[in-house]
Amino acid sequence: MALDQLYQEILLDHYKQPRNKGVLVDPNVRLELKNPFCGDEILLTLRVDDGVVTDVAFSGHGCVISQASASVMTEKIKGMTVQQVKQMAEQFSDLVKTGHAETVLREGGDDLDAFSGVCEFPTRVKCAMLAWRTLLQGLEHHEHQHHYLDDEKSRATD
Amino acid sequence: MSNLGHTIRREFPLFNDPANQGLVYLDNAATTQRPRQVVEAMQDFYYHDNANPHRGAYRLAERATQSYEDARDKVAGFIGAASSEEIIFTRNATEAVNLVAYAWADHVLQEGDDIIVTEMEHHSNLVPWQMLAQRHHASLRYVGFDGQGQLQLDQFDALLRLRPRIVAVTQVSNALGTINPVAEMIRRAHAAGAVVVLDGAQSVPHMAVNVTELDVDFLVFSGHKMLGPLGIGVLYAHKRLHSAMQPVLYGGDMISNVDYDHSDWNDMPWKFEAGTQNVAGAVGLAAAIDFLRDLGMDAVAEHDRLLTGYALEQLQQLDGITLYGPRRNHGPAISFNLTGIHPHDLATYLDQASIAVRSGHHCAQIVMKKLGLAATARASFYIYNTLEEVDRLIAGLNQAKDYFKKWL
Ligand SMILES: Cc1ncc(COP(=O)(O)O)c(C=O)c1O
Numbered sequence: 001m002a003l004d005q006l007y008q009e010i011l012l013d014h015y016k017q018p019r020n021k022g023v024l025v026d027p028n029v030r031l032e033l034k035n036p037f038c039g040d041e042i043l044l045t046l047r048v049d050d051g052v053v054t055d056v057a058f059s060g061h062g063c064v065i066s067q068a069s070a071s072v073m074t075e076k077i078k079g080m081t082v083q084q085v086k087q088m089a090e091q092f093s094d095l096v097k098t099g100h101a102e103t104v105l106r107e108g109g110d111d112l113d114a115f116s117g118v119c120e121f122p123t124r125v126k127c128a129m130l131a132w133r134t135l136l137q138g139l140e141h142h143e144h145q146h147h148y149l150d151d152e153k154s155r156a157t158d
Numbered sequence: 159m160s161n162l163g164h165t166i167r168r169e170f171p172l173f174n175d176p177a178n179q180g181l182v183y184l185d186n187a188a189t190t191q192r193p194r195q196v197v198e199a200m201q202d203f204y205y206h207d208n209a210n211p212h213r214g215a216y217r218l219a220e221r222a223t224q225s226y227e228d229a230r231d232k233v234a235g236f237i238g239a240a241s242s243e244e245i246i247f248t249r250n251a252t253e254a255v256n257l258v259a260y261a262w263a264d265h266v267l268q269e270g271d272d273i274i275v276t277e278m279e280h281h282s283n284l285v286p287w288q289m290l291a292q293r294h295h296a297s298l299r300y301v302g303f304d305g306q307g308q309l310q311l312d313q314f315d316a317l318l319r320l321r322p323r324i325v326a327v328t329q330v331s332n333a334l335g336t337i338n339p340v341a342e343m344i345r346r347a348h349a350a351g352a353v354v355v356l357d358g359a360q361s362v363p364h365m366a367v368n369v370t371e372l373d374v375d376f377l378v379f380s381g382h383k384m385l386g387p388l389g390i391g392v393l394y395a396h397k398r399l400h401s402a403m404q405p406v407l408y409g410g411d412m413i414s415n416v417d418y419d420h421s422d423w424n425d426m427p428w429k430f431e432a433g434t435q436n437v438a439g440a441v442g443l444a445a446a447i448d449f450l451r452d453l454g455m456d457a458v459a460e461h462d463r464l465l466t467g468y469a470l471e472q473l474q475q476l477d478g479i480t481l482y483g484p485r486r487n488h489g490p491a492i493s494f495n496l497t498g499i500h501p502h503d504l505a506t507y508l509d510q511a512s513i514a515v516r517s518g519h520h521c522a523q524i525v526m527k528k529l530g531l532a533a534t535a536r537a538s539f540y541i542y543n544t545l546e547e548v549d550r551l552i553a554g555l556n557q558a559k560d561y562f563k564k565w566l
Pocket residue numbers: 187188250251252253280282283328330331332357359360380521
């Protein structure tokens with residue numbers, strides 16, 4: 001049944017025992033997003049040091065898909081560079097829309113691949129992407145801030 | 159009576175489409191399906207009478223104008239309006255509320271005025287008032303609802319003592335199913351000097367609504383929730399408000415005279431219908447009204463009551479169910495949750511069983527906030543639904559509980 005393709009065991013595991021659930025004490029990236037369609041909410045806090053995600057946590061509430069996706073994501077991105085994270089987000093987006101995974105994801109292992117069934121349920125793509133959208137927007141804010149700070153710094157030393 | 163659903167369904171091509179075989183459509187509060195008669199009336203208009211109304215001096219244009227104005231007369235009659243000039247066509251209920259805000263309220267509201275809404279309003283009958291309040295530094299005040307989804311009328315009375323300028327309230331809640339005592343509320347609001355904007359989006363499709371008996375000032379509703387086409391809605395504006403209303407959109411059709419430096423407006427209701435209008439939509443709405451009138455609004459309401467009563471009775475017996483809204487006198491939209499199953503997951507499961515229910519906040523986030531929820535599942539009925547479909551829903555919910563058991 002297609003439903004079992006959507007609700008795979010791995011999702012169940014993440015849903016029941018979400019990884020990295022909570023809020024970081026000292027984050028330098030923090031963003032909250034909602035899925036206006038169904039009211040799901042996620043608060044993502046990250047530490048990004050020298051372009052590497054060193055720590056991440058999520059909190060909020062939502063359906064199985066959005067919660068499991070957030071949990072898997074936090075597990076995957078820890079230790080990755082921002083560049084790698086962005087690439088993975090793009091490929092994850094392709095995966096949930098088309099069902100096909102690129103290399104980065106396969107190297108990422110089964111947990112991400114478990115979302116391939118989402119493509120059969122177009123109304124659930126947004127659920128799977130909520131955490132990733134939050135992440136990308138959070139990183140973007142962070143980069144802007146950084147550029148800004150760098151500019152300030154270079155001006156100060158001029 | 160339980161047969162109404164079975165017999166009526168045949169008139170709805172969507173249910174006869176093999177692609178939709180076995181579909182249990184329970185999202186009627188969002189939009190209904192259309193009977194053949196409605197689509198055919200629109201087709202007839204395009205095939206036989208199409209021209210730009212109010213413009214051409216030829217017979218075809220005259221027929222187009224006639225079709226449009228006949229539709230207006232039909233709407234007026236359907237809701238018991240004193241005259242057709244009180245009927246303004248809009249795109250939907252949302253646009254109609256906004257029209258009240260811009261055409262009338264903007265010209266009468268003063269700084270410090272009070273606007274009363276309720277905590278169960280659809281965003282469409284809430285956000286326009288929020289924005290209006292911001293524009294004029296007025297205060298938006300809420301009438302709460304109790305644990306049974308009933309408006310707290312003591313709060314309403316207390317707020318009326320502020321002598322508010324506007325009271326905006328829904329007749330039937332799309333999120334809770336509450337049927338509000340609007341006749342009494344309108345009486346009290348008028349006694350306090352307020353003008354009442356009634357949201358009929360969920361009431362006009364389901365029960366006889368008579369604006370003259372209610373003595374309501376403004377009423378809004380959408381054609382697509384009452385078997386009519388998408389893209390046509392209605393603003394009823396009582397004659398006593400007309401002199402205080404000013405056009406919002408300017409251009410063709412809404413003028414009577416244009417000069418180099420000024421223009422004069424057309425009469426009611428055309429001064430609020432700028433540009434070429436959705437004539438086919440109005441014609442379709444008129445056909446929907448004919449369809450409903452043939453059934454009789456009392457029969458429609460009775461069928462709603464039958465299905466809703468049976469569904470509530472069955473739902474109550476499910477383990478782990480929480481029902482939101484009133485126990486008695488419940489409108490045909492039922493909001494609920496099953497313990498441990500997110501409504502979005504539930505809706506996906508039911509969809510696999512060809513049962514279409516809504517999940518989410520139903521454009522009533524204040525209701526969700528008040529209940530401390532992010533979302534609910536919602537089943538809503540209309541004339542073509544049957545008791546067997548309620549049984550299918552209940553069976554589907556039981557299976558969903560079983561399927562998601564391991565997730566708890
Ligand atoms: C109570 C209520 N008011 C207003 C609306 C808005 O209707 P529309 O989207 O057709 O403008 C709806 C529709 O969902 C509704 O249920």
